[in-house]
Amino acid sequence: MSKRYILLAIVLIGSAFGLVVLPNKHDTNQIPAEEFLIDIYNPARFLSTHQVAKRLIERDPSIFLVDVRTPSEFEEYSIPGAFNIPLENLLEEEWADYLSQDGVDVVLFSNGDIYADQAWTLIAQQGTKNLYIMKGGVNQWFSTIIQPVEPPETAPSEAFDLYAFEKAASIYFGGSSANVESATTTPTKKTVVVRKKKKKAAEGGC
Amino acid sequence: MEELKRTRRITIGVFAFIAVIIIGLATLKKPKDIYQFSPQQMNEELKLIYQVTPENATKMLKDTINNVFVDVRSIYDFEKGRIGNAVNIPIPMFLNDDNKKLFNQWKKDSVTVVFYGNDQLQANAPWMLMYQLGYTNTRVLLGGKNYLDKQIAGLLTENSTFEMENPAVDFKAILAKGRNGSKTATTVAPKKTVVVRKKKKKAAEGGC
Numbered sequence: 001m002s003k004r005y006i007l008l009a010i011v012l013i014g015s016a017f018g019l020v021v022l023p024n025k026h027d028t029n030q031i032p033a034e035e036f037l038i039d040i041y042n043p044a045r046f047l048s049t050h051q052v053a054k055r056l057i058e059r060d061p062s063i064f065l066v067d068v069r070t071p072s073e074f075e076e077y078s079i080p081g082a083f084n085i086p087l088e089n090l091l092e093e094e095w096a097d098y099l100s101q102d103g104v105d106v107v108l109f110s111n112g113d114i115y116a117d118q119a120w121t122l123i124a125q126q127g128t129k130n131l132y133i134m135k136g137g138v139n140q141w142f143s144t145i146i147q148p149v150e151p152p153e154t155a156p157s158e159a160f161d162l163y164a165f166e167k168a169a170s171i172y173f174g175g176s177s178a179n180v181e182s183a184t185t186t187p188t189k190k191t192v193v194v195r196k197k198k199k200k201a202a203e204g205g206c
Numbered sequence: 207m208e209e210l211k212r213t214r215r216i217t218i219g220v221f222a223f224i225a226v227i228i229i230g231l232a233t234l235k236k237p238k239d240i241y242q243f244s245p246q247q248m249n250e251e252l253k254l255i256y257q258v259t260p261e262n263a264t265k266m267l268k269d270t271i272n273n274v275f276v277d278v279r280s281i282y283d284f285e286k287g288r289i290g291n292a293v294n295i296p297i298p299m300f301l302n303d304d305n306k307k308l309f310n311q312w313k314k315d316s317v318t319v320v321f322y323g324n325d326q327l328q329a330n331a332p333w334m335l336m337y338q339l340g341y342t343n344t345r346v347l348l349g350g351k352n353y354l355d356k357q358i359a360g361l362l363t364e365n366s367t368f369e370m371e372n373p374a375v376d377f378k379a380i381l382a383k384g385r386n387g388s389k390t391a392t393t394v395a396p397k398k399t400v401v402v403r404k405k406k407k408k409a410a411e412g413g414c
Contacts, residue, residue: 004213008220015224022231033239033339034301040331041297077377088253091246112370113327118252121334122245139374146380174381 030125039124046135047107049144050162053169056081064106065134066099068119079109079141080173087115091122100128109134109141145169239301242340251337257346258320260354260368263289266320273318275347278329289322289351297332309336313343322347322354326370 030036039045055063056079065082067074074084085095087110099106100123108116108123108131116133124131134141143149148166151159243251258266266273267290275292277284284294295305312319319341321329326348333346347354349368356362 004217008217011220011224015227019227030241030245030338032237033241033335036335037298037300037332040335073373077381088249091249110371111373113325114330114370117327117330118249118334121331122249125245125335125338137371138377139370142375142377142380147375 029127031127036125040121045120045124045132047105047132048135049141050165050169052079052107052134052141053145053173054165057169057172062104064098064101064104066106066108066119068108068110068115069138073111077138079138082109087119090119099123099131101130103130105130105132107132107134109137111139112137145173239339241338243338248334248338255337255345257348260347260349260357263320263347263354264358266318272316273320274312275320275322277351278321278323278332279351283324287351287355289347289354292322300332300336309341309344313341317343319344320347321345323350324352325350326368 031039052063052065056065065079067078067082067084068087068090069078069084070086071084074082078084083098085098089095090099106128108119110116110119113133113135116137120131120133136144144166148163148170151163263275267275270291275289277288277292277294278297278300279294280296281294284292284296288294293308295308299305309319321333321336321344323329326346328350329346333344336344353366353368356366
């Protein structure tokens with residue numbers, strides 16, 4: 001009888017050791033790769049400079065522009081109302097609430113597309129929603145909004161409508177195509193209140 | 207007799223316990239793909255990795271044993287034109303079992319895999335994902351296919367660059383000119399004030 005007890009004890013201790021040497025659960029806040037690949041492929045993660053300009057002109061409170069360039073580049077020029085979080089500091093804890101705001105579209109931009117896309121990829125893989133990239137960045141902003149180019153005469157009427165918008169936007173944002181004598185635009189100061197997410201209930205226990 | 211019954215009960219209990227453990231392990235959900243780099247680690251990696259310049263790409267195209275070019279565009283675009291002997295793996299198919307086998311084989315053989323799209327942007331995010339999944343032998347073609355095609359065709363001008371993050375114009379000077387030209391059209395970029403409420407201390411967690 002005692003032999004059987006010893007055998008059972010060995011089996012239990014053996015299985016306990018087996019559980020001890022199990023590999024650690026890969027605890028990560030990253031969304032599954034297959035799911036994230038679909039997000040990457042979705043063109044809706046890009047906003048055009050026109051879409052951004054329109055929302056800024058309308059003073060849409062649900063847009064938050066984040067300039068991921070260096071502070072010196074930001075000081076030299078940035079899009080009105082933008083907030084500077086350099087790419088290298090982007091994942092610091094203090095910026096997490098700025099980049100994930102309920103009901104607010106966070107739009108990332110850099111001079112081109114690449115740094116903004118890198119920023120998007122790093123943040124979005126953590127499950128952050130309402131995160132966008134301004135396609136073309138500041139370079140595209142200048143070539144479409146600040147210094148728009150008149151379409152050729154043979155262009156469709158939509159292109160001229162867009163050009164009319166670009167010219168008006170150029171005046172608003174202080175571009176060289178402004179050919180007016182008295183247009184004065186001073187966007188008001190924008191105060192952004194970042195709402196805190198609800199805290200999770202205490203976890204754990206036995 | 208009573209002792210025998212108790213022993214049987216204990217034996218059954220032990221085997222039931224082990225059966226529960228085995229069932230638990232067998233039905234444990236394992237992620238199909240495991241990230242080898244966290245976002246923070248990847249942000250550091252980005253500073254260290256040298257991507258493939260168009261000049262290097264032309265050299266790498268000659269060494270088809272150690273380098274492979276992967277066209278991340280659609281099959282339709284791929285059929286219209288490709289770089290060298292590129293393999294077409296459209297972005298949504300990256301993590302298919304067959305393609306993962308290919309990526310694993312290339313990694314095992316230390317083959318440098320160069321992703322390209324029409325431009326650099328198209329391949330950038332898929333490359334970051336694959337790199338984070340552990341395929342550290344992958345790179346991106348700077349400038350993409352459009353730039354390389356121009357380079358091969360000799361259509362590059364002095365102003366051509368594959369560095370998308372360089373300012374295309376002098377932003378400050380253009381705005382200053384714009385303001386002078388329009389006399390009174392002024393736009394002042396407002397300083398943005400961000401109010402962040404302090405975090406409350408977390409409640410005690412866990413414990414027995």
